[in-house]
Amino acid sequence: MKTLLVQESQKISGTINISGSKNASLAIIASAIIIEHPVKISNVPNILDVKNLLLILKHIGFKFHFSKNELLIYPLDKVQSYLIPRHLTSRLRASNLIISPLISKYGKIKISQDSGGCNIGARPIDLHIYAIRKLGYHITLSDQNYLSIYKNTKLFPQKIHLKKISVGATQNAILATVYIKGTTIIKNIAIEPEIIDLISFLCKLGFKIYLNKKSRTITVRGITREHIKAQKHTIVHQVIPDRIEAATFIISTAINGDKITLNNINHCHLQNILIPLTKSQIIRYTKLSKDSVQISKTEFQFQPSMTISTKPYPAFPSDVQPQIMVLMCYLNGTSKITENVFEQRFQHVYELQKMGANIRIKNKKAIIYGKKTLTPTKIQCSNLRSAAAMLLAGISSKSANKLYTIIENADHITRGYENITEKLRKCSIHIQVLQEKYPSTVIQDNQYLIK
Known part of the structure; x- marks a missing residue:
């Protein structure tokens, strides 16, 4: 299984061509x-x-x-x-x-x-x-x-x-x-x-x-x-563009981004993502053409909490729930997610808690107490969308030292995201792909220092 080493405190900025669905x-x-x-x-x-x-x-x-x-x-x-x-x-x-x-x-x-x-x-x-x-x-x-x-x-x-x-x-x-x-x-x-x-x-x-x-x-x-x-x-x-991939990059920009341009998208397919994020004044989006959009993070210091309930389209998609939970860790106040589609869609919560997130689960509801800084550590991927969430968490994590987040079982992400590491590198994200275990040379006292 592949392992990803993701450098902390990175701002995503650049242009990404969204793949087919x-x-x-x-x-x-x-x-x-x-x-x-x-x-x-x-x-x-x-x-x-x-x-x-x-x-x-x-x-x-x-x-x-x-x-x-x-x-x-x-x-x-x-x-x-x-x-x-x-x-x-x-x-x-x-x-x-x-x-x-x-x-x-x-x-x-x-x-x-x-x-x-x-x-x-x-x-x-x-x-x-x-x-x-x-x-x-x-x-x-x-x-x-x-x-x-x-x-x-x-x-x-x-x-x-x-x-x-x-x-x-x-x-x-x-x-x-x-x-x-x-x-x-x-x-x-x-x-x-x-x-x-x-x-x-x-x-x-x-x-x-x-x-x-x-x-x-x-x-x-x-x-x-x-x-x-x-x-x-x-x-x-x-084939139509992949709306879940586009949503993942939109949320990444909302968490710790600057400005990103997404090409090969369908504006109509993304409204269930764009509307809640713009209403909360977390992002701004500008339609550049019929299949291109520019997303930028707002400068507002106080970004309010959100409440999301996953349901079949055109409601908020379950496939984007893990990613938006990472965003909620950084928002002010208490955010809530109700997962109505898959009963085991909260498997990523434990990994986020290892990074310092304050999240409580009760039945099909998740309560996220925001304004928490996620800290780089070693985390696991359990499925495709949780792998995307772990990647966003690693990119946005912060610590006193410059550290890596180590993401194990990262093969999951290759099931549904085409060339995602290459796309992130083009947007100024430092990420390494290891085929097996991470090298011992980056480990010091159970922390993962950037060499």
Whole structure:
């Protein structure tokens, strides 16, 4: 596992090009299983999760070429393997996104449910299974935790109401219905930008999918494979920018920044981050162009506390909760976070407490007593977004001596942030990447001095 050495007391300043969305890329790449003609997908981030998903597609039999953030995938006539083994699924939570594309086009799948990704609480596949079973698929779960799904009868369109808003279940429900003749209606769906990007991609392929964001309803008019084959041209699609990466850099500027320019962003997708930060007079933002923004930290000495409640989009995202908690450690007064999405999303709290943060947890609520200076020390990453929070904490930490924050298990951050250390270095942040343990030469009395 990689270790990061992050120098304390640094102000982020410069220009960053935001990468393509991790979550949109994973959904679109998985959905490409149903293609009948080559597809060219651009703005795909070169991150670990994308590489692990491509390993699964290669195992199934797909041919593809991935270079310079552009992915070309060729259609598959014959599946090489319907069995997706544990050693592939254990690397990637999003491995479940291949279920519906594979059964929709090829009729069956057997996939291990020992999936990887972030350990942030229960993310059961029950909602996915509910939608797929209602459409008429036969589903069994073996003692070895392998899920088998296949068509055993004619499938019929249905009215599906998801019991809980879920991005993954929404994606699988859509893809399970695209080849079912008739009209399927899916209600209580997620309306994240990544869902809309997936629908945009599928419509380019020729599928008939209609979204009503206000009522959280999707209507799918099923078509035949012959209809898709008749398109006879290469589909080109550009993945949307990663709003979570952009939010991470915005919050970094709010904590200890000067001025930063973010390129390749979508202003609409960032409103749930920008509005609370500007209302609290923590940052100013200036729209430079349709896909560029300048963020600057305000000069106000008294920056008031904040209250955040995470919920599905368009509310404040759970994926940004760890990062904004770091900011709250520096605000005046008492800030509060209610985590409504993942019950284990507070794993980063212990690490922040090791740095001197005063945080109390009660059930799904966190109370952050602000105006605390975080001190460099050795901390651990437990998941992707906590890794981003640890990085922000290390950059903003301060001490009497010039010290490093040592961040262990930092491989988590490579799952979702493309070239993040290089991007930070371009913004005047001093950071070192070590492949294994940190060198003993930087350790003095359990502190980590900058040489």
